[in-house]
Amino acid sequence: MSEVVYGSEIAKDIKENLKVKIDQLKAEGKRIPKLVVVLVGDNQASLSYVRGKEKACQFVGMENELITLPETTTQEELLSLIERLNLDTAVDGILVQLPLPAHIKEKDIIHAIDPNKDVDGFHPCNVGKLMLNEETFVSCTPKGIIRILETIGYDDLSGKRAVVVGRSNIVGKPIAQLLLNKNATVTICHSRTQDIENVCKEADILIAAIGKAKYINRNWVKEGAVVIDVGINRDENNKMCGDVDFEDVKEVCSYITPVPKGVGPMTIAMLLENTLQSYHKREG
Numbered sequence: 001m002s003e004v005v006y007g008s009e010i011a012k013d014i015k016e017n018l019k020v021k022i023d024q025l026k027a028e029g030k031r032i033p034k035l036v037v038v039l040v041g042d043n044q045a046s047l048s049y050v051r052g053k054e055k056a057c058q059f060v061g062m063e064n065e066l067i068t069l070p071e072t073t074t075q076e077e078l079l080s081l082i083e084r085l086n087l088d089t090a091v092d093g094i095l096v097q098l099p100l101p102a103h104i105k106e107k108d109i110i111h112a113i114d115p116n117k118d119v120d121g122f123h124p125c126n127v128g129k130l131m132l133n134e135e136t137f138v139s140c141t142p143k144g145i146i147r148i149l150e151t152i153g154y155d156d157l158s159g160k161r162a163v164v165v166g167r168s169n170i171v172g173k174p175i176a177q178l179l180l181n182k183n184a185t186v187t188i189c190h191s192r193t194q195d196i197e198n199v200c201k202e203a204d205i206l207i208a209a210i211g212k213a214k215y216i217n218r219n220w221v222k223e224g225a226v227v228i229d230v231g232i233n234r235d236e237n238n239k240m241c242g243d244v245d246f247e248d249v250k251e252v253c254s255y256i257t258p259v260p261k262g263v264g265p266m267t268i269a270m271l272l273e274n275t276l277q278s279y280h281k282r283e284g
């Protein structure tokens, strides 16, 4: 039997902490940190995530502007908006919600955001700094996962084996790097990996970021492993679920994060932290 780790509760503590800090800035008559979220088109899932970000900003008392643009927005129009936000001294963080419509090149947009306002940590400058273990904006989901490990006291990773399933630029690769920076022995598995089940079974820490509903069952998991589920999928009843078959795996691991209320809320909390970090870099 394992302990279920509610990221939602850890995130709540983090947000309460941020609220105190922002109240303090207000009391001192200082400028308030500001996050701008840009949403292109009306992808339903994106709308729901963006609302979560808005609610969190309101909770901590951070300024939040949501700019919604029509699906037909051109790449040039989006680039000129980003240029304006880059130059706006009142803006600390810029987040362009992904995915973007197919006619816009995500890479060009990510490259256009000022690395000093890239609170997602997606810009190549910030990704490079992560690889060099230099201070930077760390991508929010991976940062949230590390914070979960720290909170459960499982952050001395020397001699531990970590297996990351999934190699995306926004989760798989950066979480592998963060685990490596903490001295774990890291393996990245993906769709071309042979004998993936047995590779995963070696993991002391298993990170699931593949995007396949309930793909990982107890046969993939070593007894006592820590299992972090990054997946956001729908099951056969259209209920939100992770990449891990939670009910099955929770019988064999030591800690497991649920979906929802696991990694997702941590992502939002880390976004707010990154925005405050950006503010302090600017304001001192």
Ligand SMILES: Nc1nc(=O)c2c([nH]1)NC[C@@H]1CN(c3ccc(C(=O)N[C@@H](CCC(=O)O)C(=O)O)cc3)C=[N+]21
Pocket (backbone or CB within 6 Å): 008, 048, 049, 052, 095, 096, 097, 098, 099, 120, 140, 232, 259, 260, 261, 262, 263, 264, 265, 266, 267, 268
């Ligand atoms: N530029 C960019 N940055 C992102 O960080 C980014 C993005 N684009 N595109 C989409 C993904 C996804 N994402 C989530 C954040 C919070 C929850 C979250 O809080 N989920 C709640 C439940 C939400 C619900 O019930 O719908 C939970 O897991 O408990 C989920 C997903 C950020 N993303």
